[in-house]
Amino acid sequence: xxxxxxxTPQSWxxxxxxxxxxxxxxxxxxxxxxxxxxxxxxxxxxxxxALKDKGPSGMEFSAAGLYELPLVFAMTMILLTSSLTSVYAxxxxxxxxxxxxxxxxxxxxxxxxxxxxxxxxxFNHYVHLGFGYTNSAFSSAFYTLVGTHGAxxxxxxxxFIALMLRNAKRGLNMYNAPKFYLASLYWHFIDVVxxxxxxxxxxxxxxx
Amino acid sequence: MxxxxxxxxxxxxxxxxxxxxxxxxxxxxxxISGGIFFLIGGLEAMLIRVQLAKAGNDFLSAxxxxxxxxxxxxxxxxxxxxPILLAFMNAIMPLQIGARDVxxxxxxxxxxxxxxxxxxxxxxxWFMGGAPDAGWTNYASLALASEGKGIDFYSLGxxxxxFGTLIAGINFLVTIINMRAPGMTYxxxxxxxxxxFVASALILLxxxxxxxxxxxxVFDRMFDANFFAVExxxxxxxxxxxxxxxxxxEVYILILPAFGIFSEIFAIFSRxxxxxxxxxxxxxxxxxxxxxxxxxxxxxxxGLGPTANAVFALATMIIAVPTGIKIFNWLLTIWGGNISFSxxxxxxxxxxxxxxxxxxxGVMQAIAPLDYQLHDSYFIVAHFHYVIVGGVVLAIxxxxxxxxxxxxxxxxxxxxxxxxxxxxFIGFHLTFFIQHFLGLMGMPRRxxxxxxxQGWDLFNAISSVGAxxxxxxxxxxxxxxxxxSIKNERVGNDPWGDGRTLEWAIASPPPFYNFAQTPLVRGxxxxxxxxxxxxxxxxxxxxxxGDIHMPNGSIIPFVISLGMFIASFGALYFLDGDKxxxxxxxxxxxxxxxxxxxxxxxxxxxxxxxxxxxxLEDAKGGNTDGH
Numbered sequence: 001x002x003x004x005x006x007x008t009p010q011s012w013x014x015x016x017x018x019x020x021x022x023x024x025x026x027x028x029x030x031x032x033x034x035x036x037x038x039x040x041x042x043x044x045x046x047x048x049x050a051l052k053d054k055g056p057s058g059m060e061f062s063a064a065g066l067y068e069l070p071l072v073f074a075m076t077m078i079l080l081t082s083s084l085t086s087v088y089a090x091x092x093x094x095x096x097x098x099x100x101x102x103x104x105x106x107x108x109x110x111x112x113x114x115x116x117x118x119x120x121x122x123f124n125h126y127v128h129l130g131f132g133y134t135n136s137a138f139s140s141a142f143y144t145l146v147g148t149h150g151a152x153x154x155x156x157x158x159x160f161i162a163l164m165l166r167n168a169k170r171g172l173n174m175y176n177a178p179k180f181y182l183a184s185l186y187w188h189f190i191d192v193v194x195x196x197x198x199x200x201x202x203x204x205x206x207x208x
Numbered sequence: 209m210x211x212x213x214x215x216x217x218x219x220x221x222x223x224x225x226x227x228x229x230x231x232x233x234x235x236x237x238x239x240i241s242g243g244i245f246f247l248i249g250g251l252e253a254m255l256i257r258v259q260l261a262k263a264g265n266d267f268l269s270a271x272x273x274x275x276x277x278x279x280x281x282x283x284x285x286x287x288x289x290x291p292i293l294l295a296f297m298n299a300i301m302p303l304q305i306g307a308r309d310v311x312x313x314x315x316x317x318x319x320x321x322x323x324x325x326x327x328x329x330x331x332x333x334w335f336m337g338g339a340p341d342a343g344w345t346n347y348a349s350l351a352l353a354s355e356g357k358g359i360d361f362y363s364l365g366x367x368x369x370x371f372g373t374l375i376a377g378i379n380f381l382v383t384i385i386n387m388r389a390p391g392m393t394y395x396x397x398x399x400x401x402x403x404x405f406v407a408s409a410l411i412l413l414x415x416x417x418x419x420x421x422x423x424x425x426v427f428d429r430m431f432d433a434n435f436f437a438v439e440x441x442x443x444x445x446x447x448x449x450x451x452x453x454x455x456x457x458e459v460y461i462l463i464l465p466a467f468g469i470f471s472e473i474f475a476i477f478s479r480x481x482x483x484x485x486x487x488x489x490x491x492x493x494x495x496x497x498x499x500x501x502x503x504x505x506x507x508x509x510x511g512l513g514p515t516a517n518a519v520f521a522l523a524t525m526i527i528a529v530p531t532g533i534k535i536f537n538w539l540l541t542i543w544g545g546n547i548s549f550s551x552x553x554x555x556x557x558x559x560x561x562x563x564x565x566x567x568x569x570g571v572m573q574a575i576a577p578l579d580y581q582l583h584d585s586y587f588i589v590a591h592f593h594y595v596i597v598g599g600v601v602l603a604i605x606x607x608x609x610x611x612x613x614x615x616x617x618x619x620x621x622x623x624x625x626x627x628x629x630x631x632x633f634i635g636f637h638l639t640f641f642i643q644h645f646l647g648l649m650g651m652p653r654r655x656x657x658x659x660x661x662q663g664w665d666l667f668n669a670i671s672s673v674g675a676x677x678x679x680x681x682x683x684x685x686x687x688x689x690x691x692x693s694i695k696n697e698r699v700g701n702d703p704w705g706d707g708r709t710l711e712w713a714i715a716s717p718p719p720f721y722n723f724a725q726t727p728l729v730r731g732x733x734x735x736x737x738x739x740x741x742x743x744x745x746x747x748x749x750x751x752x753x754g755d756i757h758m759p760n761g762s763i764i765p766f767v768i769s770l771g772m773f774i775a776s777f778g779a780l781y782f783l784d785g786d787k788x789x790x791x792x793x794x795x796x797x798x799x800x801x802x803x804x805x806x807x808x809x810x811x812x813x814x815x816x817x818x819x820x821x822x823x824l825e826d827a828k829g830g831n832t833d834g835h
Contacts, residue, residue, distance in 0.1 A: 021386070025311040029382040036374060036416050043420040043453075047435065047446055054441030055434075133433065137441035140433035144424075166810050175812065 005173065012096035012172075017181035020174050030182045034189050041193050044148060045200060048141040052205070055136025063138070063205030066131060068122075072202045075118045076194065079153075082111035083191040086184045093180055098171045101180070105164055108187065112157050119150050142201070149197055152190050159183045227761040229313035230720050234320050235299035235615060239608075241324055242291030248331065249283035250682060252276045257639070257675035260668050263660035273656035274341035275358065279331075281344030282362065285458065286369060287327040289600050293465045294323075294376055296607050297404045299615050301380065303711035303718060304398045306389025306727045311382035313759040314808070319375035321769035326369025329776050333361035343654060345455070348436035348447035352428060357780060363425045364776040368769070370415050370422070377411030380404055389710070390750040391729030395489070398709040398733075399475075399482060402489050403468030406496040407461045413500070414457035421450035430783045445510060452503035460499040463595065464492060466603030467534060470556045473606055474538050476706050477553035478545025481733060484537035491530035491537075498527045508579045517576040524574035531567060535560060550704065551625035555606035558633050559599065566594030569644065584654075587647025593640045605632065605685070613703040617716045618696055624688040628681045635677025642667045642674075701746070708733040713746045721756050724823050725749035756818045764808050771800030 013019040018027050053062045089104035123143070127133075133143050160183055167176050216224065225233060255276050259268045268276065302310055310316050333339045340358035342350040351359045384405045388397070397405075424447070427433035434440035436447055475482045482488060504512060504520040538560060547553065569591040573579050582588060605628070612620050646667050651658065658664050702712040713735045714723060728750040731737050738747055775797025781790035 025382050025386050028385055029312060029378055032378045032381055032412055036378070036412050039413050040416040040420055043417045043450060047420070047424070047450075050443060050446055051435070051441065054443070056440050059441070133431065135434075137434040137437065137443070140427065140435055140442075144427065144433070144435075162806060162809060175814070179809075 007096055007173070009096040012094075014094070016094065016096075016172075016174060016177035018178075020178070023174070023178040026178045026182060030185060034185070037189065041145075041148075041196070044145045045196065048145045048201065051137040051141040053138055055138050059136050059138070061129075061131045061135070061139070063201075064207075066126065066129075067202050067205050068125075069202060069206055071118065071122060072198065075115050075122075076198045078111050078118070079115045079191055079194050082108045082115065083188055085111065086187045090181065090184050093172065093177060096172055101172070102164055102168070105160055105180075109157055109160050109164075112153055112160075112187075116150060116153050116157065119146070119153075123147075146197060146201065149190065149193055152193070156183070156187050156190055159186065224761075226766050227317075227763045229309075229317045229759050229761055229765075231298045231302050231310050231313065231316060232615070232717060232720070234316050235295045235297075237320050237324075238291045238295035238298060239615070241327070242288050242295060245283050245287035245327055245331075246289075246292065247682070249280055249288050250679065252280035252283065254675060254679055256280060257672040259656065260658075261672040262669065263658055263662070263665050265657055268656065270656045271341065274343075274654070275334075275339035277654055278340045278343055278346075278358075278362075279334075282330065282340070282366070283327075284596075285344065285462070286366060287323075287330070289462050289596070289604065290373065291323060291327075292604050292607075293407075293462065293600075294373075296400075296469065296611055297376075297380060297407075297465060300611055300711050301401050301404045302383060302387070303614075303714060303722060304401045304709050305384065305387065305392050306710050306723060306729065307383060307387035308722055308726075308756065309759070310379050311387055312379050314762060314765060314813075315375050315379050317762070318765035318768060319372040319379065321765050322372030322375065322772065323369045324372075325769045325773040326365045326367070326372060329368065329773055330361055330365030333358050333365075336361075345451055346425070346447075347451075348425065348428075348444040351425060351447075352436055352444075359425065360429060360780050363422045363429070364779060367419060367422045367426070368772050368776065370419050371772075372769075373411055374415045374419075377408040377415070380408040381412065384408075389723075389726050389729055391734075395486070396729055396732045396734070398468075399471035399485070399488055399492075400465070400468035400709075402492055403464040403471075406492050407464040410457045410461045410464075410496055410499060414454045414461065417450045418454035421447055421454070424450075426779070430779065445507075448507055448510065449503070452506045453500070455506065456503040457496075457499045459592075459595070460495055462600045464495065466600045467492065469603045469607040469610065470538065470559055472709070473552045473556040473610060474541045475708055475733070476610075476704055477548050477550055477556070478542050479548075479706050480541055480545040481708075481736075482537070483540035483543075484533075485732060487533055488537050491533045494530040495527060498523060498530070502527065505574060505576075505579075508576045509583045521574050521576045525571055528567060528571050535564060548706075550609075551620070551622055551629060552606045552610040554626065554629050555602050555609070558629070559602045559606070562594060562598030562602065562633075562636070565641075566591060566598050569594065582647065584652055585647035586643045586651045586653060589653055590640050590643035590647060593636075593643075597636055597640070602633075605629070608685075610704075612692075613699045613716045614711055615717060616693075617698050618692050619699055619703055620688050620692050624684055624691070628684045628688065630681075631677050631684060632681030635674045635679075635681060638674025638677060639671050640674070642670050646671070702735075708736040710734055710747075713738075719826060721758060721818055721823075723749075724756070724827065725753055726751050753823055754820055756823070757815055758818060759815045760813055762808075762813070764804050767804045768801050768808075771797050771802075771804065773797070774800065 016023070018024050055061075085104050085108045089101045089108060092098075092100035092104060131139055133139060163176070163179055163183055172180075225237060228234060255268060256273070259265050259273060298310070298316070302308075336357070338356040338358045340346065340354070340362035342354050342359060346359065346362055384397070384401060424433070424435040428436050428442075434442045436442045436444045438444065471482060471488060502520055502524045504516060505524045508517050508520075542557075549557075569587070573582055573588070573591060609620050609625050612618070646664055649664060651662075651664050658668070699716050701707075701715055703716060704712075707713075710727060710729070713727065726749065727734070727747040730748065735747070775794050778790050778792070778794025778797055781787045782794055784790065
């Protein structure tokens with residue numbers, strides 16, 4: 001693999017992410033990592049469900065009375081849209097259109113950062129209501145599950161930004177194409193996890 | 209290894225091992241550090257047996273005894289057995305599939321250093337305010353009540369070393385999926401590669417629940433979270449579930465590679481193709497699959513209810529079927545073979561009855577009503593030592609003899625090896641067989657002493673004598689290693705003379721780039737096929753001799769792990785309140801870790817090439833270092 005080889009949209013392979021041996025290895029390895037992440041979140045979900053609404057006697061907060069769906073719905077839409085924009089970015093990556101890819105990744109990062117900001121606002125709001133991390137088993141499980149997802153969002157954002165800055169001057173090549181692809185795969189995974197959080201934590205929580 | 213050591217100074221050799229990404233050197237690192245932890249765990253076992261040698265003994269205090277049994281179990285499982293098996297996987301599996309290296313050499317190094325620093329951190333607890341004392345299972349109700357920092361050492365140490373193991377598992381999976389030599393189809397893979405594959409899949413899916421459980425433990429103890437705090441709505445059974453969803457697959461993570469090593473040994477030393485290769489492969493997969501469906505048999509007495517107990521009891525009994533298939537296939541491999549009783553084969557033959565005994569008591573415990581009687585007694589201790597020592601440790605000892613020449617280029621002494629075997633084997637049965645009866649007589653686990661009027665004196669004394677025998681066996685092995693290294697008689701490609709799989713077609717130890725030309729695999733037992741066809745060159749090759757691309761060594765894995773190690777001390781003292789420096793240590797440690805990860809990500813690392821000319825010069829005999 002020659003890192004300085006220049007590609008045109010014509011000479012660029014159809015699947016640049018798996019065109020090299022390194023790319024193939026990273027591709028499989030990353031899917032396996034996502035399997036491990038799935039088990040991680042499954043454990044967190046199971047714990048949350050077991051501890052939902054559990055607390056010391058006289059606990060003031062329950063899922064039904066706490067969550068504010070309009071805000072969470074807006075967060076959901078923003079994150080889902082960011083997944084779409086990352087798909088556009090990958091579309092341009094496969095067409096060897098570096099500038100368009102960077103632009104769509106930039107939009108993805110903005111949407112992701114907005115989501116993260118709203119999540120921080122939401123947590124801050126709950127804490128001000130008196131629903132702190134150490135209040136009850138329910139609060140610990142809630143903040144740990146949703147917060148772990150938030151930490152993943154933060155990591156995904158940092159990853160995107162690092163890749164965009166590092167490669168801003170040199171464009172796409174066979175060495176960094178798999179990296180962009182995997183970062184976007186990770187972003188989709190974060191999105192799917194959030195769909196489950198929205199359903200299992202918030203929707204089922206409000207139903208009671 | 210030795211040719212490098214002769215050329216370089218001591219410091220340069222250390223630096224070489226700290227920065228290496230070569231799977232064969234990482235294997236040596238795993239073997240040495242796993243071996244040292246094995247000695248530490250063995251020392252702890254000896255202290256336990258000294259304490260229990262007579263009634264009312266006061267050799268150890270009750271508290272110290274709790275710390276020692278906890279550290280014995282934790283050390284042996286996480287820091288000795290698994291790393292030593294990872295050493296063999298690293299050393300042998302890439303050779304068996306004809307690969308240049310593992311898929312991610314950098315991550316391979318990172319996995320080792322994370323394990324290493326996690327293990328060191330855990331063991332530092334002895335010198336920094338007391339070791340963990342809630343048993344290796346660390347049940348939450350005990351752990352939360354434990355004073356001092358022992359449990360925090362346990363949680364943080366195992367989290368770090370667990371990340372390392374997870375990375376190793378992913379690496380081996382990708383290696384086997386993507387890096388097999390031409391012609392090496394899945395159903396031509398040697399059994400050790402197959403068991404590595406399935407064990408790695410188990411690592412991938414079993415370690416995350418443990419990590420989540422350990423995080424809950426850290427949060428509960430340090431940040432006042434309430435996962436296990438019953439008065440705050442928490443539930444300690446969650447820990448038990450998470451631990452055993454990890455813990456049961458863990459025993460298969462240990463035993464499957466052991467099965468793989470024995471499968472290789474039976475075929476080599478019976479000079480026969482493995483009987484029922486296909487059945488052995490499918491039994492391996494089935495065991496891996498069922499391994500995830502039986503965790504609650506560790507929790508029969510928790511009170512999950514008769515339905516749950518019945519389901520898990522049945523699932524547990526089903527596992528005996530694929531295991532039985534394996535036992536019969538091994539027996540039929542020996543049957544009619546031209547058997548040579550070299551040291552590895554003696555271990556393999558001794559393994560069958562020992563492991564079957566452990567399996568039978570396992571099925572006894574699978575019967576939930578009977579388990580209520582056996583639970584928490586020495587019967588359980590006897591059972592799991594029969595499967596772990598009779599299975600895994602015998603495989604480790606057998607594998608050490610079998611693969612020593614491939615890893616170091618010298619043969620361990622057969623004579624001393626036999627002495628080791630007999631001391632260890634007799635000592636093992638002497639120690640643990642009698643514990644079945646102690647259990648049936650009512651002796652409970654994890655209790656630091658017993659009364660003279662309880663009638664357990666004689667059997668405990670016998671058990672302790674057995675432990676001494678095992679210790680002598682291990683000491684003889686160490687002597688064997690030292691003498692062999694001093695003698696330094698180099699051996700050829702196939703020192704056992706009857707090697708069947710690809711690792712025996714390459715020099716011992718192999719050059720750092722492995723096969724100069726990727727071999728072409730024409731069937732199961734590819735080297736044996738070439739031997740039978742009278743192929744003088746050893747193998748047929750799939751490519752002409754050409755430049756080889758190699759990864760660069762790197763110190764970054766070491767630094768990433770060091771950062772985690774430093775951060776752990778910060779986390780440990782963070783919430784004491786009176787130690788303001790702890791937060792700084794935590795941040796600095798994490799900064800080192802994430803900073804070096806970022807550096808790795810941003811700095812291009814394209815590796816280097818070995819040219820054809822260098823390879824040709826190498827083939828003439830000379831340089832095996834290459835730098």
